[in-house]
Amino acid sequence: MAQSLLSVEQERQPAVLENLSPGTLTRPAFVMNLPFSFSTEQANNPWMEDMPLEKRRVDRRLAIVQFLRVYRYLASEAVVYLVPTPRNCGLQDLVFTANLGVVLEHVPQRDVVVISNFTSKPRRGETEVGVDFFKAMGYRVYVAPSRFEGDAELKHLQDNVYVGGYGTRSERDTYEWMEKTFGMTVIKVKLSDPYLYHLDCSVFPITRENTLVCTELFEAEEVAEIESHTNIIDVSVDVCYSGICNSLRLSNALLNASHIHDLKAGTEEYAHELTKNRRIEDIAVNLALGVTFFNLSEYLKGGALLSCMVMHLNRNSYELSLL
Numbered sequence: 001m002a003q004s005l006l007s008v009e010q011e012r013q014p015a016v017l018e019n020l021s022p023g024t025l026t027r028p029a030f031v032m033n034l035p036f037s038f039s040t041e042q043a044n045n046p047w048m049e050d051m052p053l054e055k056r057r058v059d060r061r062l063a064i065v066q067f068l069r070v071y072r073y074l075a076s077e078a079v080v081y082l083v084p085t086p087r088n089c090g091l092q093d094l095v096f097t098a099n100l101g102v103v104l105e106h107v108p109q110r111d112v113v114v115i116s117n118f119t120s121k122p123r124r125g126e127t128e129v130g131v132d133f134f135k136a137m138g139y140r141v142y143v144a145p146s147r148f149e150g151d152a153e154l155k156h157l158q159d160n161v162y163v164g165g166y167g168t169r170s171e172r173d174t175y176e177w178m179e180k181t182f183g184m185t186v187i188k189v190k191l192s193d194p195y196l197y198h199l200d201c202s203v204f205p206i207t208r209e210n211t212l213v214c215t216e217l218f219e220a221e222e223v224a225e226i227e228s229h230t231n232i233i234d235v236s237v238d239v240c241y242s243g244i245c246n247s248l249r250l251s252n253a254l255l256n257a258s259h260i261h262d263l264k265a266g267t268e269e270y271a272h273e274l275t276k277n278r279r280i281e282d283i284a285v286n287l288a289l290g291v292t293f294f295n296l297s298e299y300l301k302g303g304a305l306l307s308c309m310v311m312h313l314n315r316n317s318y319e320l321s322l323l
Contacts, residue, residue, distance in 0.1 A: 021138055022313040023103065023110025028078035028250060029313035031097045031133075032071060035063045036085040039092040040301050042122045046194045047303030056301040063298040067095070070255070070294050070309065077251050081313070083133050093123050096304050097311040098152040098200065100130045103139075104182055105315055106160040112182065117144040119169045142181070148174040151311045152198040155205050157229045160184040163211075165191045165199030187229070189222045196240055200307045204245040206233070206254070207287060208318050214240045233283060242276035246305035249317045254284050257306040258293040 022029040040056045043049045048056060074080050085094060093099070101115040115130040116123075127143060134141045148154075149169040154162050164175040164186040175186035189199070196202050202214040203226075211230040214237055215223045226232060235244055248255040258277055263270040277293065284291045296306060 021109065021111055022079065022081065025079055025314065026316065028316045029081070030074060030078055031081045031083060031100065031311040031313060032067075032074075032309060033083040033085060033095045033097050035060070035067050035095040037089055037091050038063055038095045038302070041092060044093070044120045044122050045197060045303040048301070051301065058298055058301055066294070066296050066298055067309070070296075070306065073255070073292065073294075074250060074310070079313075081137070083129065086129060089125065089129070091123070091125050091129070093120070093302065093304075094126055094129065095299075096302070096308040098308050099123065099150040099198070100126060100311055101134070102151045102154050102311075103313050104184065105156040105312075106184055107182065110314055111139050113139045113141055114148070114178065115141060115143045116150045117146060117148050117174075119147045119149065123149075144174050145177055146173040147171040149198060152200040152308065154186070155199060155203050155211075156315060157187075157205060157211065157226075158208060161187070161229050163187045163189060163199065163203055163226060165189055165203070167191045168194070168197040187222070187225045189218050189226070191217075193217060193237075196237075198308075200246055201243075202240050202245055204247055204307075205230070205318070206247075206249060206283070206289075210287065212245050212283070214245070235279065238272060239276040239279050242272050243305040244276050244280050246307040247280065248307055248310055249289075249315075251317050252288070252320055253290045253292055254280065255292050255294065255306055256280055257296040257299070259295050259297040259300065260293075261295065262297055 038058060040048060040058055099116055101113050103110055104112045113134045115127055118124045131141055147170050153170045154164045156162050166172040166188055167190040172188055175188050178184055179186055202217050204212040206212055209231055210233055212235050213226060213232045215234050216237060243257055258273060260273045263273060281291050294306060
């Protein structure tokens with residue numbers, strides 16, 4: 001009788017799913033961080049430097065509301081992990097997880113993460129947070145030996161081919177190390193505009209076959225090398241300044257930050273934002289994608305947009321076949 005009861009109890013136990021990890025999930029998976037430590041006290045990019053401290057002071061309540069709108073939208077279709085914020089850590093930019101590191105898409109099981117080696121001094125404490133988090137998640141964790149700022153600087157195109165930005169926050173040596181260590185090819189492009197200091201400001205893979213690129217920012221040889229692996233959809237510097245490439249792909253939708261409803265119609269800023277919104281909508285229609293906009297005005301005070309707040313654990317959204 002005891003044996004019989006034991007057998008029944010064993011049958012009730014959930015099956016153990018071996019080797020299950022975020023990289024092997026069929027759903028999209030991302031990493032975010034609640035803005036508990038978010039502040040703008042230290043200006044560490046040109047956008048912040050152009051704004052007086054009083055104007056860039058964060059409304060913490062509104063920042064959390066805006067964060068949760070993005071989080072809830074993502075969590076409706078994706079698995080979203082939250083990096084814990086260490087108590088009294090003083091890491092003002094930890095919420096911008098796109099800079100925490102990068103999970104290499106071409107590696108089997110997608111279980112390798114390269115944690116950032118930050119150029120920005122206020123962010124250097126994030127490296128330890130990233131290492132601890134991903135070790136606890138079961139990843140094989142590496143720290144970049146030279147300057148590198150994560151998912152925002154390295155964009156996957158196809159197979160083992162990536163585009164990597166260097167010159168402002170990341171170093172070319174990092175990509176040469178990645179190529180030797182992980183058997184990958186990195187198209188290295190130099191970033192020189194101080195306001196577009198991460199690659200996600202000027203390059204955005206929108207589908208497996210198409211990539212938004214601000215070609216006027218790069219050398220002809222760099223553009224040609226990118227074009228040998230993907231179809232380029234050219235976008236202007238102006239719409240990049242307004243954040244067209246700081247988008248995120250989720251299933252058949254594009255997510256983008258827009259605070260247009262906070263702006264006064266007829267102003268130059270309103271016109272720039274409207275132009276960007278119309279451009280991304282036109283591109284999306286041609287690719288059978290939808291667009292959802294989020295007001296992230298509090299994060300603009302930190303010089304950031306939507307793509308800055310999300311790190312990819314996989315790129316399963318790109319597997320969808322579009323009409």
